[in-house]
Amino acid sequence: MAFDSFSAFIAMEGHGPYVWACYAVFFVLMLLMMIGSVRSRKAIVESCRRGYEFQADKSKVAASPPPSASFARVNVSQD
Amino acid sequence: MWQFFHKLGSPKWFFGISTRFMPWLLAGGVILLMAGVVWGLAFAPEDYLQGNSYRIIFIHVPTAFMAQSVYIMMASAALVTLVWRMKLADVFVKAVAPVGLVLTFLALFTGAVWGKPTWGTWWIWDARLTSMLILMFLYGGVIALDRAINDEKSAARAVAVLVLVGVVNIPIIKYSVEWWNTLHQPATFKLTEKPSMPAEMWVPLLLSVLGLYLIFGWLACVRMQTEILSREQRTRWVREFVMKGRV
Amino acid sequence: MQFVHRPDFGALMSEPLLQAVNLQCERDKRILFRELSFSILPGTLTRVEGPNGSGKTTLLRILAGLNDAWTGELKWCGAPLASQREAFLRNMLYLGHRPGIKPLLTPLENLRALMAGRNPLSDAALRQALQGTGLGGYEDVPCRNLSAGQQRRVALARLLVADEPLWLLDEVFTAIDAEGVKALESLLQQRADEGGAVLVTTHHDLTLPGMKRLTLGAGGLPDER
Amino acid sequence: MNAEARPVVRLAGNSVGALAAMKGVFVRDMKVAFRQRQDLLNPLLFFVMVVTLFPLGVSPEVSFLREAGAGILWVAALLSVLLSLDHLFRHDFDDGTLEQLVLQPQPLFLLILAKTLVHWMLTGLPLVILTPVLGVMMHLDGNSIGILCLTLLIGTPVLSLIGAIGAALTLGLRSAGVLLSLLIIPLYIPVLIFGTGTVAAAAEGATVGAYLALLGAFLVLALTLAPFAAAAALKISLSNG
Numbered sequence: 001m002a003f004d005s006f007s008a009f010i011a012m013e014g015h016g017p018y019v020w021a022c023y024a025v026f027f028v029l030m031l032l033m034m035i036g037s038v039r040s041r042k043a044i045v046e047s048c049r050r051g052y053e054f055q056a057d058k059s060k061v062a063a064s065p066p067p068s069a070s071f072a073r074v075n076v077s078q079d
Numbered sequence: 080m081w082q083f084f085h086k087l088g089s090p091k092w093f094f095g096i097s098t099r100f101m102p103w104l105l106a107g108g109v110i111l112l113m114a115g116v117v118w119g120l121a122f123a124p125e126d127y128l129q130g131n132s133y134r135i136i137f138i139h140v141p142t143a144f145m146a147q148s149v150y151i152m153m154a155s156a157a158l159v160t161l162v163w164r165m166k167l168a169d170v171f172v173k174a175v176a177p178v179g180l181v182l183t184f185l186a187l188f189t190g191a192v193w194g195k196p197t198w199g200t201w202w203i204w205d206a207r208l209t210s211m212l213i214l215m216f217l218y219g220g221v222i223a224l225d226r227a228i229n230d231e232k233s234a235a236r237a238v239a240v241l242v243l244v245g246v247v248n249i250p251i252i253k254y255s256v257e258w259w260n261t262l263h264q265p266a267t268f269k270l271t272e273k274p275s276m277p278a279e280m281w282v283p284l285l286l287s288v289l290g291l292y293l294i295f296g297w298l299a300c301v302r303m304q305t306e307i308l309s310r311e312q313r314t315r316w317v318r319e320f321v322m323k324g325r326v
Numbered sequence: 327m328q329f330v331h332r333p334d335f336g337a338l339m340s341e342p343l344l345q346a347v348n349l350q351c352e353r354d355k356r357i358l359f360r361e362l363s364f365s366i367l368p369g370t371l372t373r374v375e376g377p378n379g380s381g382k383t384t385l386l387r388i389l390a391g392l393n394d395a396w397t398g399e400l401k402w403c404g405a406p407l408a409s410q411r412e413a414f415l416r417n418m419l420y421l422g423h424r425p426g427i428k429p430l431l432t433p434l435e436n437l438r439a440l441m442a443g444r445n446p447l448s449d450a451a452l453r454q455a456l457q458g459t460g461l462g463g464y465e466d467v468p469c470r471n472l473s474a475g476q477q478r479r480v481a482l483a484r485l486l487v488a489d490e491p492l493w494l495l496d497e498v499f500t501a502i503d504a505e506g507v508k509a510l511e512s513l514l515q516q517r518a519d520e521g522g523a524v525l526v527t528t529h530h531d532l533t534l535p536g537m538k539r540l541t542l543g544a545g546g547l548p549d550e551r
Numbered sequence: 552m553n554a555e556a557r558p559v560v561r562l563a564g565n566s567v568g569a570l571a572a573m574k575g576v577f578v579r580d581m582k583v584a585f586r587q588r589q590d591l592l593n594p595l596l597f598f599v600m601v602v603t604l605f606p607l608g609v610s611p612e613v614s615f616l617r618e619a620g621a622g623i624l625w626v627a628a629l630l631s632v633l634l635s636l637d638h639l640f641r642h643d644f645d646d647g648t649l650e651q652l653v654l655q656p657q658p659l660f661l662l663i664l665a666k667t668l669v670h671w672m673l674t675g676l677p678l679v680i681l682t683p684v685l686g687v688m689m690h691l692d693g694n695s696i697g698i699l700c701l702t703l704l705i706g707t708p709v710l711s712l713i714g715a716i717g718a719a720l721t722l723g724l725r726s727a728g729v730l731l732s733l734l735i736i737p738l739y740i741p742v743l744i745f746g747t748g749t750v751a752a753a754a755e756g757a758t759v760g761a762y763l764a765l766l767g768a769f770l771v772l773a774l775t776l777a778p779f780a781a782a783a784a785l786k787i788s789l790s791n792g
Contacts, residue, residue, distance in 0.1 A: 227726070244738065245737075
């Protein structure tokens with residue numbers, strides 16, 4: 001141990017704020033990045049699952065071909 | 080050999096193998112990094128010149144080192160993207176560019192904070208800090224270009240060109256910034272490790288560099304898997320993985 | 327309006343000029359077409375057809391080498407296209423949606439610039455070609471003062487002096503009047519009779535004797551590999 | 552079908568040499584540029600205006616201007632080149648002539664080199680010619696102005712060449728102008744450092760031959776590599792559009 005006491009360890013002879021600020025920012029950013037990466041991986045798995053379930057539901061209903069264009073005017077009520 | 084190469088390019092194969100490696104990477108990385116940091120903070124001897132502020136070195140050097148090597152790795156992957164059109168290579172570039180940006184920012188931040196007790200000022204236009212700042216611009220450009228192009232294949236290839244152009248420029252930038260620095264500030268106090276660093280200092284430093292390397296590997300795997308899942312949604316293996324939880 | 331044609335060719339070729347094997351194109355995570363295989367023989371006129379969004383333009387851009395988001399195989403005169411790109415480009419004429427005409431230049435200057443890297447011709451020949459598309463008297467007027475149809479005719483003037491055996495024409499009939507469409511149809515026909523290969527996309531009802539059709543589907547469903 | 556009935560076509564002959572093709576591109580771009588002469592003045596005006604901001608915004612003191620003058624002129628030149636880069640391929644892209652350029656049976660990088668040469672002759676070169684006037688206004692001495700012009704003469708083609716890569720990469724994108732600057736400015740830094748450093752060294756009485764040679768090396772490097780990168784980037788951008 002390079003320090004005599006815990007308080008000396010925290011103070012670091014006056015350099016404590018600099019050292020601890022660096023380490024704090026380092027760990028906070030690294031943790032945020034790690035958690036963020038894991039969460040976005042989870043999110044994509046979830047969205048895939050929802051997509052597949054939606055597809056499964058839809059394929060129960062008979063697959064119908066997309067309707068062809070009629071260019072019929074849409075009636076918009078004028079009141 | 081070619082079969083191996085081909086396999087290496089298969090997202091499915093990568094997904095399986097990386098899932099197996101990831102826990103080890105994370106555990107090893109955290110243990111090494113914590114060992115290095117605790118040793119460096121609490122047990123390494125005080126530096127006779129800079130006092131305790133030098134203890135920032137145990138995260139400054141790893142982040143600065145990683146920031147540069149991540150760019151080199153991206154450039155290698157970019158070359159593979161352009162020459163062999165390997166899917167995994169551009170997934171890698173896209174996945175790790177933000178990590179590189181964060182690491183570069185951390186290197187800059189710790190460098191600046193270290194500067195305050197050492198030089199008495201938060202920022203000096205020191206050669207290392209300046210070229211680190213430019214490296215951060217390069218990362219920013221890569222991410223901005225990737226975001227701006229909708230089509231993912233075009234994005235991957237355009238980014239690969241940009242990364243390669245950047246990597247050709249990195250040595251030139253480094254050299255010119257150093258030259259510029261000597262021109263304007265002939266004798267500054269530099270953030271260099273002294274040549275005869277005692278083992279109690281460099282061993283923890285080595286540990287934290289290795290630890291951060293492994294954590295980067297883990298991060299790269301997680302982010303590449305995310306990217307692969309979103310790209311390969313329509314394949315059978317992703318469906319099986321999502322619905323049944325195995326590859 | 328009268329189209330004159332001036333063939334000026336090199337080696338003889340009767341084998342397929344362009345071959346596509348198992349062409350597949352994916353855009354924005356949607357399959358445009360797949361397992362598309364065809365050969366383009368000398369002396370054929372082919373119409374690429376399909377509804378909006380079926381990938382007609384994309385197919386032509388892929389064949390021209392402007393789009394490389396595809397898998398499969400493309401061969402030029404029997405050998406892989408990628409290995410003889412310059413020879414292929416010299417033998418292929420592509421006209422796209424955008425006519426490739428600079429509004430600030432005159433028709434003559436535009437035509438000259440378009441031919442500069444291929445086979446530069448005398449101004450007399452270029453003027454004759456412009457007259458052939460009905461632009462006589464407009465040769466030295468900046469193109470921005472011309473109508474959309476006239477600008478398109480500047481691009482079409484290239485067809486009257488082109489020696490490229492393969493033509494890829496994307497929506498060439500756009501903005502051309504009825505008389506011009508007839509003359510253009512007969513030009514394409516004449517070109518095919520001479521042995522040239524023409525691939526054309528159009529929305530107007532083009533039916534010419536001996537015309538082949540290449541039909542693209544309404545776009546693929548999400549792929550299940 | 553028997554062999555005789557099969558249609559036969561003659562393949563086209565050789566295309567013209569690459570130099571002739573480059574000349575074609577050069578002549579066309581020059582003509583287009585001189586048909587809208589007023590646009591040629593814009594980067595020059597921008598250059599003069601940016602330079603004017605410094606005496607007004609910082610200080611008109613002779614000592615300040617003499618010390619910062621070369622740097623200000625270099626930064627202003629860099630910015631005005633940057634500003635003009637967005638147009639390098641954009642108009643050609645919009646009217647379809649870029650497609651036809653790429654489809655020429657010629658090495659694309661040479662055609663891009665010709666286009667970049669036109670860009671430099673119409674933006675970089677006029678800036679160099681204008682520099683002595685502004686140098687006098689910044690109270691630079693004759694020797695410094697000479698060296699400054701020389702560095703700009705060697706440096707601005709490098710700016711155009713590197714810029715061509717960025718212009719090709721951002722072609723057809725939303726907010727391409729800002730993105731272009733973000734991508735390109737970091738790559739401009741070495742040129743800026745050596746450009747202004749040479750003038751500073753000359754002011755201190757050092758010989759500048761070695762510095763100019765180094766700038767020349769940048770130019771050679773940019774001439775050999777940048778057109779290839781720009782050609783690759785252009786094909787990617789066209790494939791996207």
